[in-house]
Amino acid sequence: MTLPEDYDASVVEAKWRRRWRELGVATTDLSRHRDKMVVLVMFPYPSGDRLHIGHWYNFAPADSWARFQRMRGRNVFEPMGYDAFGLPAENYAIQHGVHPAESTRANVAYIRGQLEAIGTLYDWSRELNTSDPEYYRWTQWLFLALRRRGLAYRARAPVNWCPACGTVLANEQVEEGRCERCESEVTKKDLEQWFFRITDYAERLLAGLDTLEGRWPAKTLLAQRHWIGRSEGAEVDFQLVGRPERLSIFTTRPDTLYGVTYMVLAPEHPLVETITEPARRGxxxxxxxxxxxxxxxxxxxxxxxxxxxxxxxxxxxxLNGERVPVWVADYVLAGYGTGAIMAVPGHDPRDHDFAAGHGLPVRRVIEPADGSRAPEGQAYSDPSGRMVGSGPFDGLAGDEARGRVVRELERRGVGRGRVHYRLRDWLISRQRYWGAPIPVVHCGRCGVVDVPEEGLPVLLPERVDFQAPRGERSPLITAQEWVRTACPACGGEARREVDTMDTFVDSSWYFLRYLSAGRSDLPFDREVVDRWLPVDMYIGGPEHATKHLIYARFITMVLKDLGWVGFEEPFARLFHQGLITRDGDKMSKSRGNVVSPDAFVGRYGSDVFRMYMMFMGSFADGGDWNDQGITGIDRFVARTWRLYRRALDSPASTAEGASGVVEARRALHASVQAVTRDLEGFAFNTAIARLMELVGVLGRTLDAGPVDASFLDDALDRLNRLLAPFAPHLAEELWEARGGEGLVVDAPWPDYDAELARAPEVEVAIQVTGKVRARIRVPADADEETLKEMALAHERIRELVGERPIRKLVVVPGRLVNIVV
RNA sequence: GCCGGGGUGGCGGAAUGGCAGACGCGGCGGAUUCAAAAUCCGCAGUCCGCAAGGGCGUGGGGGUUCGAGUCCCCCCCUCGGCACCA
Structure with a gap:
């Protein structure tokens, strides 16, 4: 069969996507779980911006990797869906009057087309959409399951409020005091809200990270450890003078207890009102x-x-019975520890700062353990210091000192060892429309009552007024008929909860739903889930290190405790792709330098677009887009096409007169070896470089004259398979043209002969005292002795070395000889 | 401020402690062409030199080593995370 002169990507790519669809290539049989491998990417939010280059950079290389695994015999499952609830659709509704359900539907339809254009092997039979009532009924079910466990609760607390979005936010969604979505400054409000008790799982979330060591990026493990923020210390009770109450504080430095010169309550601390002396109340x-x-x-x-x-x-x-004044200051946070501290200005920089400004005394009770003097005029906070001026504890240092003080406090019943975490409970209610309604009702008689499971899903009402001023209430409040309902407990009049759930709740369990998408009797089938999960490879951006990736781990642990899954870490391996810049700048709408995937795919085809992204840099670091750069890949594809066309058009000769085959064969096997190793480690860029070299070698081999037919056939076959993960459409077309059996996507990954891959001759550098002075070609297996002799015999080297004595001679076979004089 | 990643040609980027700059973009030269495009071949870190060759080169400074882009110490710049968490 002959190939047309030029490769027409638009025709060929459409053809193969159609063929794959017709043959059900991407449909995974979940009942066959041998050698299973779930390759998951973080599902997209279907906004009007559609799929941008960041999505492509996540999805396309992930698919290439999955295709590679598939060719290596793994039973790969690549699911895809839409994280469709969320603020942008609702804001769009407010501005343009289009209902979020409508704009979401339109965006999903468009994005689906884009996803298909990538040429990925997504199993569309398991596509899911979190805004679908068949999905969110199970999100609501999850909420109720947490309720029954006492892990979902409602409480009044100072919470983060974004005035622009008109909703509260979780701690994780506030970045530098600003809303992660709209960058407005966040304020605190005292509101009654719904929380998930993630802090109950702090220790397990922390412990689980150890099991992920080496399988998740180190920086993500570190970020989560910091975010959880375990700190060990003590809770100490201070008796208030002339009052019955005790004031409990948390400290990590019980060894500084003799240095306390005042106490501080956070402004929100409940004791502030009770203990303030009447004259100071105002x-x-x-x-x-x-x-x-x-x-x-x-x-x-x-x-x-x-x-x-x-x-x-x-x-x-x-400990010492001393009277210390109690202050209120906003440098103490209400939400951490007990919301109150003992202040030790001698050994805490913050307390030192405050004491200096308010004329409070500073006392030194810790000195450097090495006998040196701590610098004056600042807090000495080294935890290894030794106690002084602390009565019976003098001379003790570090952990031992702290342990002894805690034991003494416990003995006297005025304190105890305690561990606190920086992690806060997850605030999951939102005063927004486009989310899963929280499935409870408020009854005058029964209080907060859960909607029974048969009542799920609690459907979002269609008719709400997005424009109405709503203060701190969700727009759902305007759907009066929906709000009014009967109490599931007593049947009396009740009102529905109008808050909806944080979209991070939707995405905290979606990977489970893929396995049972479409099941209406269960959120997911434990048997299937336990066979297929944890996710073998999860690929997505690093921005979710302390959001989605913590929430999903937490929910999985809860589900394990509830007996719904048999594992507690959802993602066995995690990989973060890097960021794509353009000509050195971050892409952004305001800069106007955003690369539109659709335009480039239209011009070059999706194989070229995909490969260029993978070629730009290492996958973990991202790369720099350059409009010219893509031509390199475009040429590579054209060159590859020409190679196959030439080889197929002019049948090669037999071994008689065949030339250059030895070197070409070596290149072939070395390439298979290198590409395989590179793909295992996500080194797509160097793998593509190897393919370019191989195509170059084979092309030049053809130029040189007739090539042995069986070798040529073998070379074209292996190269064809190597190309398949990178340029899936092109590879199918070549496979078909060569009369390959079935599809290349189903073909086994090529093997290689390590012996053949080795070069028979190598160039060895000869250095004189570390500087390369000559190079010699030697058999690859030349031993040390031979190399030494050859180096010393080399004319130029003899000139350079001259009569000087040789102090040392280093020989690295196959690499170099270093003569030190 | 603390913690982590990273600084390599004109550009994107390669390099288990062993020949720095693979592969590609852009550039220059040549072949092909009536000409151009496309394609193919070649050159290309920088300085000195006609050349042979040599000096200097992976942010800066020091160190370990026969040998350092790679390991160690100090500093500068940059990106990311956390940021009054007691």
Missing amino acids: EVGRYAEAARGMRDIDREALGREKTGVFTGAWALNP
Whole structure:
């Protein structure tokens, strides 16, 4: 069979996508789980921006890797879906009057086409959409399951509020005091909200990270460890003077207890009102009020002078009985520990700062363990220091000192060892429309009542007023008929919860649903899930290190405890792709330098587009897009096409007169070896470089004269398979033209002969004292002795070395000889 | 401020402690062509030199080593994470 003169990507790619679809190539039989491999990418949010280059850079290389695994005999499952709930669709509705369901439907339809154009092997029979009632009924089911476990609760708390989005946000969604979505400054509000008790799982989330060591990126493990923020210390009770209450504080430095010179309550601390002396109520009240209303970004601004006021109350140090004043200051956070601290200005820089500004005394009770002197005028906070001025504890240092103090506190019943985490409970309610309704009702008589499972899904009402001013309420409040309902418990009048769930709840379990997509009796089938999961390879951006990736781990652990899954880490391996820049700049709409995938795919075809992205740089680091650069790949494809066309058009000769085959065969086997190794490690860029070299060698071999027919056939066959993960459409077309059996996507990955891959002769550098002075060609297996002799016999080397004595001679066979004089 | 990643030709980027710059873009020269496009071949870190050859070169400074882009210490720049968490 002969090939047309030129490769027409648009025709060929459409043809093979149609063929793959007709043959059901991408449909995975989940009942056959031998050698299973789930290759998952983070599903996209279907916005009006459609799939951008970042999505392509996530999906296309991931698919190439999955195709490689498939050819190596793995039973690969590549699912795809849409994280379709969320704010942008709703904001679009507010601005343009298009219902979110409508705009989402349109976006999904368009994006589906883009996804198909990539040429991925997604199993569309298991496509899912989180805004589909058949999906979100199970998100609601999950909420109820957490409720029954006591892991979902409603509480009034100071929460993050984004005024522009008109909703509360989880801690994880606030970045530098700003909303991660719209970058507005976030304020604190005291509101009653729904939380998931993720802090109950802090220790397990931390412990699980150890099992992922080496299988997840180290920086992501580190980010999660920091985010969870375990710290060991003690809770210490200070008796208030003239009052029955005790003031409990958390400290990681019980060894500094003799250095306490004052106490501080967070402005939101419940004791502030009770303990403040009447004469100071006005001042303290005003201060607490002001602090509470401050934006986080201001309150947490670094370098800001620490403010605070004295409450007039005093507390007793449980170890030395000393009276210390109790202050209120906003540098103490309400949400951490007990919301109160003991202040040790001698050994804590923050307390030192505050004490200096408010005339409070500084006392030294820790000194350097090595006998040196701590610098004056600043806090000495080295935890290895030795206790001084601390009565019976003097001389103790570090962990031992802290342990002894804690034991003494416990003995006296005024303190105990404690561990606190930086992690906060996950705030999951949102005052927005386009999300899964929280399935509870509020009944005047029964309180908060769960909607029974038979009542799921609680459907989102279609008719709501997005424009109505709503204060702190969700737009669902405007769907009055929907809000009014009967209490599932008593049958009386009740009102539906109008808040919806954070979309991160939707995405915290989607990977489970893929395995049972379409099941209406279950969220997922444990038997199937346990056979196919954990996900073998999860590929997505690093921006979810402390959001989605923590939430999904938490939910999986909860589901394990509930007996719904048999594992507790959902993602066995994780890989973060890098970022694509353009001519050195980050791509952004405001810069106007965004690469439109559709335009380039239209011009060059998706194989070329995909390969260029993979060629630009290493997958983990990303790369720099250059409009010219893609021509290199375009030429490579054209060259490859020509190679096959030439080889097929002019049948090669037999061995008689065949030339250059030895070197070509070596290149062939070396290429298979290198490409295989590179693909295993996601080194797509160097793998493609190898393919380019191989195509070059084979082309020149053809130029040189008739080539042995069986070798040529073998070379074209192996190269064809090597190309398949990178340029799947092109590879199918070549496979068909060569009369290959079935499809190349189903063909086994080629093997190689390591012996044949080795070069018979290598160039060895001869150095004189570390500088390369000559190169010699030697048999690859030349031993040390031979190399030594050849090096010393080399004319130029003899000149350079001359009469000088040789101090040392280093021989690295196959590499170099270094003569040190 | 703390923690982590990274600084390599004009550009994107390669290099288990062993010949720095694979592969590609752009550039230059040649072949082909009436000419151009396309294609193929060649040159190309930088400085000195007609050349042979040599000096200098992986952000800067020091060190370990026969040998350092790679390992160690200090510094600069840059990107990312965290940021009053007691």
